[in-house]
Amino acid sequence: MTDFNAARKNMVDCQIETAGVADPEIIEVFSTVPRERFVPEIAKPVAYMDEDLIFGDDRFLPEPITHAKMLAAVKPKKDDIVLDISNTNGYSAAILSPLVSTIICAEGKQDVITKAHTVWEEMGVLNAVGVKAPLTEGYPKHAPYDLIFMAGSVAELPQNIMAQLAENGRLITIVRKPDEAMGKVILVQSLGEKGFSSYTLFEAGCPYLPGFEPKPAFIF
16 A cells, blocks of 8 residues: 655655755645545556656646746745646645635536545635636636646647736746647746736646647648
């Protein structure tokens, strides 16, 4: 039987901290949130491996190092209203929960939302809510957001989702060009009427979020 507590500690000690993530609050959330609760039974024994965990139906958990470094880079604040666009069955929102005020978790399937709410409730996560919406649309109904966290790759920065940021709000995602194995983690900040600024942070490989894959090229 897998010792998940030991596996979680090993993930933090040997993956996240060795990658330079030192923020004590971020270390604490990765040390305490049970990653295994958000994956199918067959994937539980490998829930803490040091690479992306892909488990079908376009579902995946980003590599712990990538996830933690993205979180550290975006610097969540206690009063942040967050839009979480991921395909992690609620894990990304659970990680964000102790660090921010409120999380709106966009999800395309109602059964996944229902299950995530059950797990969140059992864990005492009271500030996350799942909403049924295509990931590619974000959730403009509750915009603007202080932070938009996209736990996966996109072929290009999604302008319609960036538009849902509050002034000085931040969006973080991985931009991976077609046919490239590695992408670049990009941090975007809204400058209000002046537009947006963007910063390249580090390289990372991660599956595409559904709907954000490269568009097929036209062949004449």
